[in-house]
Amino acid sequence: MKKLMYMAMMLLAGQSAIATNVEGMRVWTGPEHTRAVFDLSDDADYKLFELDNPPRVVIDLNQATLTESLTIKNNKDIKKVRFSSEPGKVRIVLDLHQSLKPKSFLLKPTGEYGHRLVVDLNRAAKPQVKSVASVTQSNRDVIVAIDAGHGGEDPGAIGAAGTHEKDITLNVANQLAKKINAKPGMKALIIREGDYYIKHRKRFEKARKHNADLFVSIHADAFHSRKVNGASVYILSQRGASSEAAKWLAESENKSDQIGGVVIEDKQDMLSKVLYDLSQNAALEESHKAAKSVHAALKQVVKLHGQGFGQANFLVLKSPDVPSMLVETGYISNPNDEKKLKDPKHVDKLTRQIADGIRNYFYQSPPPNTWIAAQAKSKKHIVQSGDTLSDIASRHGTSMAAIKSINNKSSDQLMIGEVLYLPNEP
Structure with missing residues (x-):
């Protein structure tokens, strides 16, 4: 025995x-x-x-x-x-x-x-030397940090046809960057440039390091129901999600650091936390303005999920001083959305509207010392019934081309109530 x-x-x-x-x-x-x-x-x-x-x-x-x-x-x-x-x-x-x-x-x-x-x-980090002049230079471009969600070890959501969210977001981010760079007074900063993972904190830290004026995180998530579809814009909420979908998405996205392989080291003393919260509250006000502007532009031409606007506790949006938003470009779990997000024409339309919304926000709340701030101080004209672009240009002693350039217009068509920024003439 x-x-x-x-x-x-x-x-x-x-x-x-x-x-x-x-x-x-x-x-x-x-x-x-x-x-x-x-x-x-x-x-x-x-x-x-x-x-x-x-x-x-x-x-x-x-x-x-x-x-x-x-x-x-x-x-x-x-x-x-x-x-x-x-x-x-x-x-x-x-x-x-x-x-x-x-x-x-x-x-x-x-x-x-x-x-x-x-x-x-x-690799050894290369030291960056910044002068006060470079940070506060007048007539500078506004910097828009564009973050493609997931990457590398973390594929994100996977569609019915096998599409990886990380590939969709990188393509959308690159196309959006092109639209941003094409607009006068604006410059894009790509956060994730290839197929690798960046932990949440490093994403907004890179935006801060480059003095970004706005942080935009791009996603194409999944939901437990394949019927859910449409685009949405989200901002940070520290008091709970605004909907079931917002809560689901935040919980899903916040797990990315575990999947991507990150050791969490988050220690803050009380004073640091208070200062952080005060700074973040100010950024949240601007985040709301920026997200609402993008939401208004998107709903003109893109199918939205419900109201298309929400709040949730997304870790990637927790920059203490950079206004931030998360754009769900669609639900990759929905076969139709998955197909559209792989369609270059749809992506072009989608990114054009996001870029227009961002531009409109900056004209409403221009950062100091920027080219857009200088334009925002210039004369404005509110389009009335019977106005034409040539009449407005003649009346204000400028050219149609100059008005179209400042307002990023591709046609001569006007809408009643539209606000046109007029160039400052010498």
């Missing part, structure tokens, strides 16, 4: 020491670091260390086996990956093109992902 118990205990001990399988490797490269993600069958005991001449990072996993070959091609940071396996141990070597600072951590299963070992290879 004792012998049987001993054998059973040994068998259990052997099972507890079953090797963790290294099931594959994925690599994402961004502007600040390259991330290598190793998929594991279970938790892992590992050690990471660096070697020089040539630079490389070594990862030893104990009680592990390698079930898939690891390969990498054409990466700017990792030259190649080598590996060896012996009973109870796997060694992975990342040969680097240059010395990089590694940071590693394990992630528990979340969403569609299981256990993961994440290795970030960080």
Whole structure:
């Protein structure tokens, strides 16, 4: 009997020491670091260390086996990956093109992902020197930060036809940037430029670093009902969501840092929190104005979800001093929305309206020392019945082309009640 118990205990001990399988490797490269993600069958005991001449990072996993070959091609940071396996141990070597600072951590299963070992290879940050003159220069462009949601390890929502939200948002962000850059006095700043993940805080920190006047986060989320469709504009709410959809979306988006692989380190003392809240309240007022302006432009030509405007506790909108909004371009879980968001004509129409709404907001609330602020101080004309563009130009001693340029008009057509900004003539 004792012998049987001993054998059973040994068998259990052997099972507890079953090797963790290294099931594959994925690599994402961004502007600040390259991330290598190793998929594991279970938790892992590992050690990471660096070697020089040539630079490389070594990862030893104990009680592990390698079930898939690891390969990498054409990466700017990792030259190649080598590996060896012996009973109870796997060694992975990342040969680097240059010395990089590694940071590693394990992630528990979340969403569609299981256990993961994440290795970030960080490049040295280049110091930025800013002068007061560069920040406060007169007649400057307003800067619109455009953030494509998700990316890299985090695909976002996945449509019925297999479309990834991260691809939709990057395309929409790039098209919106083109529209913004085409407008006088406006300049776009793309937050995520490729297929890699950026944690929520880093997104709005990049906007602040570049002195953005507005932060726009682009999404194309999913809902539990495939019937839900249409575009929406959201701003931050710290008191609860304005609808079931808003709450669902916020909870979904806020999980992205877990999926993308982020270690949460959020500590604030009481004084910092009070100052943060005061600053954020002021930004929220401007966020509401900006979002309402985009909402007004969208509803003219784009199908909206319900009223198309809401509030929810989105982490990505928590910049303390940059007005921010989140634009749900549609619901990728709805087959018709998914199809439209892949249609260049629809994306062109959608981004044109978003850009027009942003422009209108800045003319209503122009930041100091900007080209738009100078135009907003100029004369205005409210279109009356019988007015024509040529008559208005002649009456105010300017040209039709100058009026159309300042007001971003592509045609001579006018609407009664429309406000036209008139150029300041010398």
